[in-house]
Amino acid sequence: MDESELLKKIAFNVIQGRVVSEDEGVDEGLEGRPAVTELVNQALEQGVDAKKLVLESLTNSMETVGQKFENKEYLIPDMLASAECVGTAMEILKPHLLKQGVESKGTFVLATVAGDLHDIGKNIVSIMLKGDGFDIIDLGCDVPSEKIIETVKAENAKYLGLSALLTTTMKNMESVIDGLKEQGMREQVKVFIGGAPTSESFAEQIGADAYCKDAFQAIERLRSSS
Numbered sequence: 001m002d003e004s005e006l007l008k009k010i011a012f013n014v015i016q017g018r019v020v021s022e023d024e025g026v027d028e029g030l031e032g033r034p035a036v037t038e039l040v041n042q043a044l045e046q047g048v049d050a051k052k053l054v055l056e057s058l059t060n061s062m063e064t065v066g067q068k069f070e071n072k073e074y075l076i077p078d079m080l081a082s083a084e085c086v087g088t089a090m091e092i093l094k095p096h097l098l099k100q101g102v103e104s105k106g107t108f109v110l111a112t113v114a115g116d117l118h119d120i121g122k123n124i125v126s127i128m129l130k131g132d133g134f135d136i137i138d139l140g141c142d143v144p145s146e147k148i149i150e151t152v153k154a155e156n157a158k159y160l161g162l163s164a165l166l167t168t169t170m171k172n173m174e175s176v177i178d179g180l181k182e183q184g185m186r187e188q189v190k191v192f193i194g195g196a197p198t199s200e201s202f203a204e205q206i207g208a209d210a211y212c213k214d215a216f217q218a219i220e221r222l223r224s225s226s
């Protein structure tokens with residue numbers, strides 16, 4: 001199978017929510033065919049670039065899953081199955097995305113804000129930034145603003161990354177920034193935000209240092225900010 005066909009097949013299987021070949025998927029008759037685990041391993045064996053795989057097979061396919069959920073074609077368990085596919089693929093890709101022995105570029109605290117359980121994008125950002133040499137403190141998802149601020153303070157972090165996927169939770173990014181200001185810490189930490197409902201203008205509005213459309217832009221923006 002050539003590279004582009006393989007990348008398309010991985011994306012298809014993420015959308016189908018098929019982690020391993022035994023899985024049925026949303027459509028009928030897929031059981032027994034190679035799924036995300038087998039195909040990602042095959043791609044690595046064929047020398048496909050791990051970053052390309054993240055961009056072209058994983059990130060894009062979750063967009064499609066979101067559209068299907070919006071159209072009521074998919075239910076929450078379908079979204080979860082696709083999320084599991086991305087998580088499994090990232091575990092396989094992790095060693096290929098991490099550089100060994102890179103000098104630390106500083107401490108980076110990362111969190112999905114309070115009320116928000118979406119962590120796939122944050123986890124991708126976490127692995128990519130670790131691979132770029134940052135010491136990552138990943139607080140997980142649904143993290144209260146106070147805990148984020150405390151961690152930045154305790155770790156004397158130079159960078160903070162906030163993720164939100166819901167229009168109802170993105171406002172919690174502002175509460176983190178306001179809390180940092182109240183504690184006189186705003187100047188000590190650069191705040192980067194990301195997640196589907198956020199944007200350049202939202203970042204400006206809440207006083208963040210930068211908006212990152214994806215993990216790769218996060219790396220670029222960090223490079224130009226330091």
Ligand code: B1M
Nearest residue numbers: 062066116117118119120121161163166167194195214215
């Ligand atoms: Co939810 N969900 N979900 N969901 N979900 C969305 C976000 C939604 C857009 C789907 C839809 O309706 N089209 C919609 C939000 C609508 C809105 O707010 N207007 C939605 C909804 C409604 C919900 C629930 C409310 C559903 C319900 O219960 N009725 C519920 C809320 C739960 C909660 O959080 N309290 C819910 C639940 C879930 C699951 C648990 C089932 C699952 C999450 C599993 C998990 O994350 N472990 C899920 C999923 C999978 C999605 C979609 C389909 C996919 C999200 C995703 O992983 N994208 C999503 C639809 C969509 O986004 N199109 C949807 C792939 C990921 C790689 O991209 O997260 O954008 P993303 O991250 C990117 C960039 O944004 C950026 O880099 C990342 C990597 O390139 N980035 C950063 C992100 N954070 C960054 C931080 C940085 C830098 C860059 O800091 C430096």
